[in-house]
Amino acid sequence: MRPTGKLHLGHLVGALANWIELQKSHPCIFSIVDWHAYMGEYEQSKGIKENIIDMAVDWLACGIDPDKSILFVQSEVPEHLELAMIFGSLTPLGWLERNPTYKEQLREITTRDLQTFGFLGYPVLQAADILLYKANAVPIGEDQLPHLELTREIARRFNYLYKKEIFPDCEAILTQTPRLLGLDGRKMSKSYQNAINLSDSSDMIKSRAKQMVTDPQRVRLADPGHPEVCNVYSYYNVFFSEKSPEVYEWCTKAQKGCTDCKAILADALIQYLAPIQQKREELLKNPKRIREILDEGQKKARAIARQTMLEVKEAIF
Numbered sequence: 001m002r003p004t005g006k007l008h009l010g011h012l013v014g015a016l017a018n019w020i021e022l023q024k025s026h027p028c029i030f031s032i033v034d035w036h037a038y039m040g041e042y043e044q045s046k047g048i049k050e051n052i053i054d055m056a057v058d059w060l061a062c063g064i065d066p067d068k069s070i071l072f073v074q075s076e077v078p079e080h081l082e083l084a085m086i087f088g089s090l091t092p093l094g095w096l097e098r099n100p101t102y103k104e105q106l107r108e109i110t111t112r113d114l115q116t117f118g119f120l121g122y123p124v125l126q127a128a129d130i131l132l133y134k135a136n137a138v139p140i141g142e143d144q145l146p147h148l149e150l151t152r153e154i155a156r157r158f159n160y161l162y163k164k165e166i167f168p169d170c171e172a173i174l175t176q177t178p179r180l181l182g183l184d185g186r187k188m189s190k191s192y193q194n195a196i197n198l199s200d201s202s203d204m205i206k207s208r209a210k211q212m213v214t215d216p217q218r219v220r221l222a223d224p225g226h227p228e229v230c231n232v233y234s235y236y237n238v239f240f241s242e243k244s245p246e247v248y249e250w251c252t253k254a255q256k257g258c259t260d261c262k263a264i265l266a267d268a269l270i271q272y273l274a275p276i277q278q279k280r281e282e283l284l285k286n287p288k289r290i291r292e293i294l295d296e297g298q299k300k301a302r303a304i305a306r307q308t309m310l311e312v313k314e315a316i317f
């Protein structure tokens with residue numbers, strides 16, 4: 001995960017919840033990929049350092065367990081860049097230029113100049129991140145499948161060129177991610193300022209919930225609403241599905257107004273985030289411990305990475 005800002009509810013349901021389940025059944029390696037953040041934000045890179053610690057705190061508060069999983073910062077394991085350079089040498093340019101995410105981001109992101117060598121090579125570094133640990137599975141959403149396919153192609157090309165089966169065929173663990181839009185109904189994104197962050201105060205959550213878009217046809221309190229088109233209702237479905245039938249009823253029968261419906265949602269979200277925020281507070285009281293956890297993770301990750309690089313160099317030279 002790229003440390004580009006505060007984690008929000010979308011990160012929780014879209015990634016972290018799945019990771020926490022996954023670490024119960026698999027040995028997992030989770031990386032805060034600061035080089036990837038740098039590639040996209042090289043002109044304003046100063047905040048990345050702060051975001052790394054903030055991200056580690058959020059992960060731990062949500063339930064990533066350093067006793068079960070390896071948690072580390074990408075730039076603290078230099079082998080990532082070393083392997084990326086090697087993969088970059090053997091990856092045909094056409095594979096990268098065809099990448100649909102690359103084309104889409106170049107079109108959509110207009111505030112930063114991403115016409116760079118590094119940004120084109122983003123999936124090569126991603127392949128190094130995965131293959132350095134010989135990962136045989138990666139939890140991803142369907143939209144990331146082309147990236148993983150590229151990782152698999154790079155692994156096969158390396159194995160073929162040097163006639164050694166060093167890298168495994170890495171599978172996708174396709175995760176079910178509930179659709180959670182931003183408060184304004186657009187894609188949830190830091191740049192749109194349309195998300196509820198995991199660390200937001202109660203007042204902030206209440207005020208953000210008030211901004212949520214609802215059923216546009218429900219103008220007066222007496223108008224029956226259409227929950228199926230309402231963003232507030234979709235939040236109930238994702239976080240408090242047991243309450244959805246009740247919300248459906250009060251909405252379609254015009255028993256409650258949207259202001260009340262949002263206020264009830266805000267209160268429920270405050271309760272929902274309370275244990276995470278409490279754990280967050282405790283962790284922040286002891287920043288030394290967070291650093292220790294990242295250092296321990298770095299040592300474990302680096303031991304694997306070094307071994308892989310020995311094998312890689314032996315195969316190449």
Ligand code: SF4
Binds near residue numbers: 218250252258259261
């Ligand atoms: Fe949406 Fe609730 Fe208003 Fe119905 S009552 S339109 S579910 S905010």
